[in-house]
Amino acid sequence: MKHIGAGFAGPETVVFTVWAPEKDRMTVHLVHPTDRVVSMEKDNEGYFSVTIEGIRAGDRYFFRPDDGTDYPDPASHFQPEGVHGPSEVVDHSAYAWQDQSWHGLPFRDLILYELHVGTFTPEGTFEAIIPRLDALAETGINALEIMPVAQFPGKRNWGYDGVYPYSVQNSYGGPEAFKKLIDACHARGIAVFLDVVYNHMGPEGNYFSQFGPYFSSKYHTPWGDAINFDGLWSDGVRDYFTNNAIFWLEQFHVDGLRFDAIHEVFDMGAVPIWVQIHDNVKRLEQRLGRPLHLLAESDLNDPKVLKTTELGGFGFDAQWLDDFHHALYALLDHDGKNRYGDFGRLEQLAKAYTDGFVMSGEYTAFRKRKFGASSSGIPGDHFVVFNLNHDQVGNRVGGERLSLLVDFERLKLAAAAVFLSPYVPLLFMGEEYADETPFFYFADHSEENLIQAVKDGRKAEFAAFNANNEHIDPFQEITFTDSKLRWENRTKGKHRIMLDWHRTLIDLRRTEP
C-alpha cells in the first residue's frame, strides 16, 4: 500500500503523495511559509508524488489537480484552519511517547467508556480530558471509546460529518494533543478506542471527487452514493481506508477501532474490505506485540461479522449488541415498547443474555421482514452491551439520558443488568454518575442549504417516532453547550450513589468473572 499524504523521508525532506487515477496533472501548492508550486509525477497505479526539500513540520500546502483549483490533501494529517483551509505537514516522529511499558488489555477485561471530546469538558479539548482520567480509572473504567476526531466542519459536531479521516480535529487540539491524551491514558492503564467512519464522508469540505472515484453510484446509502470499495479504481479507495486503520493504530498508539455502521459499507469483491483491514491490522499486531481490537457497529444481526476470516467471516473481535439494549429498555421504561415495538417480552431479554442476537430470523415490524441469524455459541467477549450510547441518547428529540426516563431504582437495575452480563460493558460518558445533561444532536456547518437539509432530515426521522416536541436547533451553539457534562455533580447526592454503584458492579465483575 502506498503512503499517501505528506511524509518525512529525511530531515526537511517530504514526500507528497496523492491518489488521482483519472487526472492527468497534479501539483503541490505550498502556501506557508513561502508560496511555491511543484509538479508531481504519476505512477501506473494512479498515485502522483514528488519529494521536496526544505519542508518543515508546520508548513502548509494544497494539491492542485488538472483544473487548476487548490484543494486540501484528502489524506491531510492536520487542517489547522478547518475543512476548507490548507493542509499542514506533520512530523509524527517528533512526539516523544512515554508508553513503552504499555502492552494493552484483552478485550474481555474492558470497561468501555464512550466519550465525546467536545462535550466531556467545558473546554472541549483533548488536553482538558487528562485531569479527569484518574477519576475514571478509579471508577474502574479502563478503555475510552472516543467518538470520531477526524476533521469536521466548524467547531461542533458528533464527528460523523468528518471529511479528513487522517486529520485530527483542530478545535480539539490537533494531532499532538491527541497523542498526549493517549499517552496519558496508557500511563493510567486505560486503553483507547477510536471511532472511525468508513461508510460515508461528511457533506461539507468534501473534495474527494476532485481527486478520484471515492464514491460509487452502484450503491445508495442514507448519505448518498456509497464509498467505492468494489468498482473501477477501487484499489486506491480500499488502500486509503486500510491505511487509515493502520495509521491510528501505529502513529497514535490507539488500541482499537470502532467501525461506524458497517451495514452501510457495500463490497461484492472477493476480499471484503473488512477482511483486508483485518489482515493488515493483525499483521501490525504481530509486529507491535500488543493487542489491537476491531469493534464493529453492525445493524445486520449477522454472525458473519464476528466469524474468523478463515470461516468466511469479517473477523471483527466484537460488535455492539443493540438487541440487548432494546430488550432491556423496552422492559424498563413505560415508553420502551412504543420506541421498540418488536421488543418488550421478558424472554427476549433472556435470549439476549444467552444467545446474543434477539432477532435471529424472526419477522420484525420495524423492518417489515425477517431479520438476522442466530449468534448462539459466540463467546460473550464478542459483544459490547450498554444502556446508553451517543445514538440512544442523542437521537431522542429531547436528547434525554435514561436517568431522566426511569426512576433511580430502575436505573440501578439497568446498570446491574449490563455489568453482570456475560458481555463487555460500555458506558456513555456521565452515565457512571447518572448525569442528567441531555446529549443533543449538534453541528456547525457554514452552508445554508446543508443546514436546512439537516433540519428537514432530523424532523422526518423524529416523525417516524411520533415525537411532537418542539425541535432543538442543532446549529445553535447553545445546543452544544447544553450538552456538556455536569462533572461537578459527580460526587453529589444520588450521583455519588450511582458512582459508587458502578464501582461496586465493576469490582464484582472483576472478582467474580
Place this chain on the structure above:
Amino acid sequence: MKHIGAGFAGPETVVFTVWAPEKDRMTVHLVHPTDRVVSMEKDNEGYFSVTIEGIRAGDRYFFRPDDGTDYPDPASHFQPEGVHGPSEVVDHSAYAWQDQSWHGLPFRDLILYELHVGTFTPEGTFEAIIPRLDALAETGINALEIMPVAQFPGKRNWGYDGVYPYSVQNSYGGPEAFKKLIDACHARGIAVFLDVVYNHMGPEGNYFSQFGPYFSSKYHTPWGDAINFDGLWSDGVRDYFTNNAIFWLEQFHVDGLRFDAIHEVFDMGAVPIWVQIHDNVKRLEQRLGRPLHLLAESDLNDPKVLKTTELGGFGFDAQWLDDFHHALYALLDHDGKNRYGDFGRLEQLAKAYTDGFVMSGEYTAFRKRKFGASSSGIPGDHFVVFNLNHDQVGNRVGGERLSLLVDFERLKLAAAAVFLSPYVPLLFMGEEYADETPFFYFADHSEENLIQAVKDGRKAEFAAFNANNEHIDPFQEITFTDSKLRWENRTKGKHRIMLDWHRTLIDLRRTEP
C-alpha cells in the same frame, strides 16, 4: 412459503394467491370462459387469496389491485396471449410423467449443451427439439442447459427479458410442451438444466411494481433498480424466487438450475438469498431422491460462491469458469488479446487448468482494480468450461462463432482443451459440428422507446470493444432467423469431422477419467 399464483385445491377448485403487502384491496378478474370478479382476503404477511369453485385448467384471469386496473398474475403459470394478456390456470397434475425410472446424473459426469429453443430448430419450439435428442445423446451429450423460457415479450428473445418467471414462453409451446421435452430427455438419459434470471426482470410487460416492492433503490444494476432481497417487505420477494427454483425442479422435473449473473444480486441480509434457495433445494433433493444441481454464472471470481453454506459460502455446486475461456481464446485467436487484454499468456491457461480462477487477486486493466481470490484446491467438478456460450458468441458484433474466427486445426485444439480439462465441459448448440451460423442478439419488443434504448445500449457496448462494423438490427425478424442452426450441415464434410472429433473426445473423457 406461500404458494402463489393459481393452484388447484380440488376438482374445479382453485386457490388464487398474490402478494401485495402495501395494497388494501385485490380482486380476481376472471375473463374466460366467463367474466366474473371475486374479492380476495389479505393475510398478515401481505398475501391476498381466495378459493373459487368451478374453475378449470385453461380458464383465464387478471388480478386487479386497488387502482382498478387489470394486470396479469406476477406468478402466472402461462401467458397464452403474451406478457400483456390474461394469465391461464394450469393443472400440473394433468401431465402424465413417464420418467419414473430417471434418477439423475452426478454433476461430474455431465456433458452440458447450451440450447436456445427459438433458434435450435426451424420451428423454434420445445416439440421440435425432441427428434434431435437421439443425435445429441449419440454424440455423448447428456445434459441440456436451456436458455431462459420464462415468458418474454413477443416471439424472439434470448430469454433474459422474461417478466413471468413461473410462466413458460407461449411461442415455444407453453408449459405442457416443456414437460414433454424434459420427459423425452429423461427417457434418453439426458438431464435438463434451466437458465433462470433472478437478478432483474425485463422492461416490457413488467407489472411487478403494481403489486409489491419487488425492487430496491438501494442497489443499482445495469437494468435499473435491483431486485429487493433485503429491504422492507423483502420476505415476499425472497419467497417468490425461492419458490420459483422449487417450482421448476418439482413441477417440471428439471435437474438443475443455471442462475444468471449472480453478481448483480445484492443482499446484505444475514441469510443470503442463495443460501435460502440452496437450503430449500437440498431439502427437495432429499425428498425426491435424485440430484438437483445449482449452477451459477458468477463474475466475482470468489470461492465463496462454491463454498458450503456451513463454511460461509453460497453452496453452489458449480459455476461457469469464464477465465478458462478468456485464457484459451486469447491464445487461439489473433484478435483474442485485443478482446481480453488482461489475458494472452500461456501460464494463465496453465493456472486455469490447475487452480480455476486465473484472476485471483491480480490487477486487471479491464476492471481497473485487483480482482478475485484463489480457487486453488476447489475440486474440478465445481467448474464448467467452454469455448462458446450464448454471450461469447452473441455479444460479438457479427455474432461469430469460434468456427469463423480460427482455422480448423485450432478449432479442434480448442475442443480438446475443454474436453481434456479437469472441469465439466459445456458446448453451445451447434458447436459439436462446427456450425457457422451467427448467433445474433435479437428481441421483439412492441414499445418504441424501449427499442431505441436497446439499440443505443448495444451500440455503446460495442464501442467499448472498438468494433466498427455496421450494427445488426436486433428487432428485425431476419436477425432471428439468420441465427437458426444449420443442422442439415451436421453430417457434411468438415462438420462431420468435427462431430466425430467431439464423439472421440467425449469417449476419451469417459474411459480415461
